[in-house]
Amino acid sequence: MSVSTITPWVIGNWKMNPVQADALSLVRGIKNLLETAPIAEDQCHLGVAPIAIALSQIQAELSSAVRPIYTVAQDVSRISGTGPYTGEVSAELLADSQIHYVLVGHSERREIFAENADILNAKIKNALSAGLTVIYCVGESLEQREAGQAEAVVLQQICDIAAVVEAEQWKNIVIAYEPIWAIGTGKTASPEDAQAMHAQIRQGLSQITGYGATMAILYGGSVKPENAVELAACPDINGALVGGASLNAESFHKIAHAFANTQ
Numbered sequence: 001m002s003v004s005t006i007t008p009w010v011i012g013n014w015k016m017n018p019v020q021a022d023a024l025s026l027v028r029g030i031k032n033l034l035e036t037a038p039i040a041e042d043q044c045h046l047g048v049a050p051i052a053i054a055l056s057q058i059q060a061e062l063s064s065a066v067r068p069i070y071t072v073a074q075d076v077s078r079i080s081g082t083g084p085y086t087g088e089v090s091a092e093l094l095a096d097s098q099i100h101y102v103l104v105g106h107s108e109r110r111e112i113f114a115e116n117a118d119i120l121n122a123k124i125k126n127a128l129s130a131g132l133t134v135i136y137c138v139g140e141s142l143e144q145r146e147a148g149q150a151e152a153v154v155l156q157q158i159c160d161i162a163a164v165v166e167a168e169q170w171k172n173i174v175i176a177y178e179p180i181w182a183i184g185t186g187k188t189a190s191p192e193d194a195q196a197m198h199a200q201i202r203q204g205l206s207q208i209t210g211y212g213a214t215m216a217i218l219y220g221g222s223v224k225p226e227n228a229v230e231l232a233a234c235p236d237i238n239g240a241l242v243g244g245a246s247l248n249a250e251s252f253h254k255i256a257h258a259f260a261n262t263q
């Protein structure tokens, strides 16, 4: 499989949004748009990541969509199984609720919740062992970019997880490159800069795993309908992790359409 045949992913990261009624109308809006302007599953995988308490409700609502739209957890515990761990949701409990995708390593978790490589590795190990697919987020800060360290930082974040990902598990990892300075700021990496970083990530992955050439590498950071077409045209950008714009059904659908059209 060559890079150009990787099926893209568009995943909406809803973060700590929205209230229940709005979440339901958002999902219904996405479902309606996919009925009137279909996007085939083999053109673009779609996912949405609601707040933890809404996972099952959103999943139930999505079950009547005309095509698969995966429900993605925004987080998973670093502790596996069940037990006295107040507030935690383990990978096994996600899988038991038929949630098969999870975000790990988002910069908000790294920065605000002090999740370091050890914590992220524990989460990834548990998620993969439970059969989940991990969307692993990497990205540099503005200071690191300005100091010329962007590539080294991102490649280190990729190398960090090699300690816990077994050979055959790499096919259950999707990478999301999200420069921190572009998240929620309205600033997007230029398609050239994003493509350059994605190519470096792919090269780095290929040194670690035989799946490097076929892994989806998503871009995230203020993706919107206005910039999605240009980003989607880049050969190593295989989709998008979308925050703000995913809270609007039309924007989400347009972004998905942009990536689907590259197939």
Ligand code: PEP
Binding pocket: 013, 178, 182, 183, 184, 185, 186, 220, 221, 222, 223, 241, 242, 243, 244, 245
């Ligand atoms: C994100 O948080 O993953 C993200 C990319 O957010 P936004 O699209 O709002 O920049």
